[in-house]
Amino acid sequence: MKLADLAQNGIEMEKQVPLSKYTFTKTGGPAEFLAFPRNDSQLRKLVITANENNVPLTVIGNASNLIIRDGGIDGLVIILTKMEKIKVKGNCVIAQAGATIVDTAFTAAHHGLSGMEFAAGIPGSVGGAVFMNAGAYGGETCNVIQSVKVLTRAGEYKNYSQAEMKFSYRHSLVQENGDIVTEAAFTLKKGNKSKILANMNYLNALRKYKQPLEYPSCGSVFKRPAGHYVGPMIIQAGLQGKQIGGAQDSTKHAGFIVNKGGATATDYLNLIHLIQKKIRSSFGLDLQTEVRIIGKPND
Numbered sequence: 001m002k003l004a005d006l007a008q009n010g011i012e013m014e015k016q017v018p019l020s021k022y023t024f025t026k027t028g029g030p031a032e033f034l035a036f037p038r039n040d041s042q043l044r045k046l047v048i049t050a051n052e053n054n055v056p057l058t059v060i061g062n063a064s065n066l067i068i069r070d071g072g073i074d075g076l077v078i079i080l081t082k083m084e085k086i087k088v089k090g091n092c093v094i095a096q097a098g099a100t101i102v103d104t105a106f107t108a109a110h111h112g113l114s115g116m117e118f119a120a121g122i123p124g125s126v127g128g129a130v131f132m133n134a135g136a137y138g139g140e141t142c143n144v145i146q147s148v149k150v151l152t153r154a155g156e157y158k159n160y161s162q163a164e165m166k167f168s169y170r171h172s173l174v175q176e177n178g179d180i181v182t183e184a185a186f187t188l189k190k191g192n193k194s195k196i197l198a199n200m201n202y203l204n205a206l207r208k209y210k211q212p213l214e215y216p217s218c219g220s221v222f223k224r225p226a227g228h229y230v231g232p233m234i235i236q237a238g239l240q241g242k243q244i245g246g247a248q249d250s251t252k253h254a255g256f257i258v259n260k261g262g263a264t265a266t267d268y269l270n271l272i273h274l275i276q277k278k279i280r281s282s283f284g285l286d287l288q289t290e291v292r293i294i295g296k297p298n299d
Helices: 003-009 040-052 101-110 117-121 126-132 173-177 193-210 230-236 265-283
Strands: 012-018 030-036 057-060 066-068 073-079 086-089 092-096 145-151 157-161 180-187 217-220 247-249 256-259 292-294
Touching: 003 012, 003 030, 003 040, 040 057, 040 073, 040 145, 040 180, 066 265, 086 101, 092 101, 101 117, 101 126, 101 193, 117 193, 126 173, 126 180, 230 265, 247 265, 256 265
Parallel strands: 030 073, 057 073, 066 292
Antiparallel strands: 012 030, 086 092, 092 180, 145 157, 145 180, 217 256, 247 256
C-alpha cells in the first residue's frame, strides 16, 4: 500500500501543505504528505506504510516549540493533535500524545489532583512535553510521569517506566531512539481543587505578564546554561529588540523571538545565530537551542 492510498482507508491526508498553518511561529515550508491519525491503529498503519515505501517520517505534536525551515519536510509528516483523549483513574491521569499539556493539567485540577500546576501555561502537547521533558516554574514533566507508551519506528507498541525514559533537562530517551510517544500516564496527589486552580490561574497571569503572548513565537528559544539566565545576557549584549526580517528578539522577554509580521523560518534562524555568536564573544558561552529545528532550507 502507498501513502496516497491511506486516504481511502479513512485516514485524513493532505499533500504539499504549508506547515506555517500549524507552527506557533506561523513559519515553515510545506509537508510533502501530511496526516492526522485519530487512533493507535491509524498511526501504526502510517508508520508501517512509510517504512514499506522507504518514505522519510517526521512526527509533530502541537508545534509550539518548533521551527520548520522554509524548504519544508520531504516524505510523511504526522501531526498527532487529533489523538487527544484524556482520562482519570484514581490518582492517575492518562493522556494521549496529541492532548495539550494544559488541558491535561486542568483535567487533573478539576479532579482535585495536584502535581501538574507548573504546566498550566505550557502550550505544547503531552507527547512534546514528554519528548522535551518540558518544565516551568520549578516543575518538570519527569516529576509526575508514571509511564510512557510509544510506537517504535518498526511499528511495535511498548511501554517505558519513568526510570527507563532517561529524563534530564529538556531531554528524554525518545530523543535518542526515535520512538513516537502515543500516551503518557501521570501519577498525582490528592489536593484541594480550589487551591490547585488558584495556583494555576496565578501562574498563567504571571506568564501573561512576563511573556510576549500577543505575538506568534516558539516560546523560550534557548536552554539555560548552568549558572546563567539567557534573557539578561541578551540584554547585556545589546540584542533585545534586534530584528531580522519579521523576526524580533522580544522587547518584553529577551529569551523569546517573536514574529512581528511576515517572518520566515530563515529570519528566525539568522537571528538565533546572531544571538549565539554575540553571547559567545561577550560571555564565552555556547547557547544551545531549546526549540527544535527541523526541515530543509529553501533551495
